Amino acid sequence: MEQNTIKLSCLALAISTALTSQVVLAADEKASIEQEPILERIEVTARKTVESLQNVPIAVTSVSAEQLAENGITEMIEVQQFSPNTTLQRSRGTNSTLTAFIRGVGQEDPLWGYEPGVGIYIDDVYVARPQGAVLDILDVERVEVLRGPQGTLYGKNTIGGAIKYVTKKMSGDAQLDLNATLGSYNQQDFKIAGQYPLVDDKLYFGFALASLRRDGYGEFITSALAGQDKENYNKDVMAGRLTLEYTPTDDLFMRLNYDKTEDESNAKGGYRLLPSLLTDAPVPDSVYDSYTSMPTWNKVETEGLSFTLEYFINDEWTFKSVTASRESYSPTNIDFDNTDLRIFDVPAIYDDEQFSQEFQVNYDTEDLNIVSGLYYFKGDSCGHFDAILEEAFMAYGGLTREVRGCNNSESYAAYAQGSYNLTEQWSLTLGARYTEETKDATVYNGVVFDSIYPETGWYPGFERDEDLINASVPLVLDDSETWSRFTPRAGIEYQHSDTLMVFASYSQGFKSGTFNPRATGPEPAVDPEVVDSFEIGFKSEWNDNLRFNATAFYLDHKDRQFVTVLPGEDAADLNQRLGNIGTTTAKGLELEIQYAATESLNLFGTLGLIDSSFDEVISYDENGNQIDISDSYTVANTPETTANAGFNYDFSTGIGDFVFNGNYYYRSEYDLTVTDSLLTQEGYGLLNFGLNWYSEEGSWTAGLHWKNVTDEEYLVGTYAFVTPTDDGGYLPGLGGDNTLIGYYGDPQTISLTVGYSF
Template structure:
């Protein structure tokens, strides 16, 4: 690793050995009757059964509902601060589209057909698309982050890891919880959650609803459509879920649930880092200000239902069925050039449906624990976008390249993973998953010398002529492919003492093969990506007050799928070919330390180190000779170092209990584009502080949270359509303008939440 990374890791390791826990502290008494602080048991379902965190030989971080509340965490992306070597960020065009990377593995292009590298799960249901995957914290029990391939239990598209959003089960009592939050930028969030017994100890109904609103961090300085909302980086979300739980006998549990989220926040405008050569608008003063020639409205709508049935067959065997259907619809406006002219505008629609069915048979005996199952998934992923290059071709009345189509998949899998106790101290874990997947794709791709939008009325007065468009936009791809894959896992666990477990493992994951959704002609599908992962870890507790968990890992990532841009006759060609042309490796270390310093003071620290790089990227020169161009490729969204240190301090008073907390989260520098990267984010840190209050009667609670105290400005996404000229300047790219655009994370904010529990 780089020398500065090693120096920093040594310092962080020394600090972290004296620090620890974000988790609540349980009170105990010693022989003299004095209260002492001890670590609380943390339960996770990382291996699809309830286990203690310290008994799971997997690198996993679990953040409970109480920790989420006390740290003022309102969206899932903030979880990245507590999980080493993890990136969870809102994507470029909307608030609800997720960019997820774990250990250098992920997928940054959210176009239909591209599969994620980090799986997102809601109550064991896989969320296939990144649109709508930035989940707001609502009625959640905990969030788990599983790092490394989870190919045997969670299947395809978890080559980087998995993020599990676990909702609360009902307690059986009548409950009603109200919460209101006000804050910076006119933030106004309102949440209500509750449950009601319909038949005592048998049948319950419950649900939660949230209205989440905030003004923009910036504005669209110019807008081509009069009267539209010009807020940039605003928030307008409605979310709700309802559940019906039935326990007719002690052995049978059923839950039927439905959820829906509608995000009507404006489309996010990017920050122009270079002056436009086609307009006279200067670079904005604020990183959150932008220009646009597009409508500012945007929508991400997701909904789904699920049915879970669990049956205890006997003392050892449990049967489980998880059925789910989900769909999402997202019309969106992305102004790539961010000017008031139609230089490079991309209106788009994403439309997805999925159905999944999983059957599990789980065994928990004296020396053997087994999780096994059958899994079926069917997903239809469709969309369209129009690349409008009016200004570059205005002499011809403008030009638009329209791309539309579907990538549909049908997948079957069978899996089993078991842990066998060889001796009282030594255990072996072995797992295997077989997957067979068929994917069919259609792509329509062509140009018209006019301005096209996806639907009539997209802008005032626009009428879409479907007959003329269909005659000019040909079908260029119609194909089908089938893949099958057998993914293993093998591990050994040794319980050195009652409080220390050592483990090592080999696991494999794969990311689905696919067709190029931007194809300009017939081309074969790309094969799946494969990651082989090797881990060596330790989970330990010391004196009932100090928890130290560490994992060293090595990843070998083969057959990486990349888009190669092929030369065309002019700037409108946009020819791209998808292929398996890359190989990368990553070596790293993850450390999580928790310490109950006193009865009142809790400390924690996490550290992630990674050295990730491309080892090979195959291309061809003008003579057709095979060449390696890996020096022009970089692993994006992957800092060499991520670290987090913080505290929680409890104070009991006559007017209630207070919890003061804070954390400092650090990310070293990272790149934002895979090929010929032009934008990198320097290392930065986020300081967060909070003060929580709980009434003595248990009904009232309040929280004051100050995020990004030092108002750091940091990049989370970009668009780059320029070429360096070698003299410190840039040559205009697609659309004929200097399009170098940055998207930024949240600025400094302060919020106050007040809640009441009936």
């Protein structure tokens, strides 16, 4: 691994040195013909209609396909660098499960039944589950990050915001793009995308395929199973998309889209931050090394089918329909304790299906714009995990707590949002959404005095005794609940000039109510979480070369869903239940700046500041009296400061055009756990550089990308099952061991991408 990195570093240095003289010559030549620098117009669909970014009165960041390519961004999580107060990380245990937080609002636990706080959308189709939501960049037009509650236009589970993954529409000409990337850790990525007109100017076929492979950043040092692949943090993904687009008339557009991803990367082993009490294995030397007593295989399969129809009725009215279905299946091996003993092993299966239908009617005139629609969603979210605690119960032949069940939902919604120009400068925005949702839940939960796995053949020598399991794992919860919610939005905008808009708004969003997927007995559902948000900001452009946007916000997050200790039938009977026990508030500021310093040099910067805290967390003492324990809670995955500063410099040479870029991304200190600040990541920064080349005829491209130049080690996830003591130590938790595990972001990497377009 080190030799590979050194070779690529030398290659980068050689190319940079060879180009130095060309840079100087190009700069001198262009100095005499320099033109007035102008910023590019950015269009987004944040309000479900095409608008200029500068005319949208919400906080939104758009990262274009060109920016993604020139910065070497290959996965959606890297977009967090360009959006203030945004966290997009891989979750624990897999490469494809997403942890998303915006302005301190998100969802830490990816278990079925828990709803996300940030909505993920692929071409207007909502992706309900975080499994498989770490999307690879494949034939993408742009990625939009909408910050703040989007409850009116996007509905439930967007209380923090929404991420929109927008794929490219076809241009109409026959085209074929080939792309290959070689890099550190034996990275070998191959992509092919193309389009072909089946009927000129009417019917087009498009496709995109990708094979994405890389060796692990580390390894499983020991494994209880012989013959297992010992790579840790590796990547093995196949992804594809097929598209048909039909435009029979200028007023009618149809698109049929199918996508599928198979991620067979190994299960991700964590780094033991504390020595094990039950084994003699030391803490590994590398944060990417681990131990395991489980199989290292893992799988995440996702696929989706969607059909979009747009009919432009006349110059004022447009009708749109989006019909979609998605499903995912994920058998996974998660070793919570990360030792070669079965101290706390959790093999699991996630199985999800969803169907959605949206009808949209838009009205657009000079003074009035309206977006309205009807929405239907049906989702089945099921799962199964076995928490194996063999070592602590050897006298009984082992012990496994099995939990399985479903949280299925069905919801209907109607929405409308409109903006009306009161005068040439003042406009008013009003919107509302009404949602009704029913959720049905079943939970099977029990203890088996044996080591068991979700399926026979999962682990060599272990078979499921279904009769024993059915007798030991009863149905403990079978219930249904219905909620309804009205979520409004109101805003006012002042267009001071063509280049300056000031806006203020109030919006509300909610996260769905749910049942406890780990329930041990009958318990009521928890109500939806609600966020009220207030924003004031401006969007401005100066002299056509400086764009400066700013938003200040305050949000009140009520009825947060957490597990707490609640009284049972009497004060001595205490049970852990899921309840609406938390309230948080946050206030902050977000700045985004772009400056075209010259025709060749562009500078940009973002800054996010947030002060978030728990105001109340309800619990109960041993006598059943209600108490507030908010002092022991922190808003996780939310640094007080996020900042990004960078540049793009383009120049021409005799062998083509070049773009040299770089950025420095900073995140201040943040906690990875909600309770007791069990694990905190200190502030860190990531330095990245890129050099991109475009041939004179436009067919060939190349990009050399150096990421995390200083090889920073930073935490992105954890499993924490310990109890802190007053002297700074820890008491062992579930399984009888010191289970404090860290998962880390990518190390320093260098990659070279070469592309050719026919």
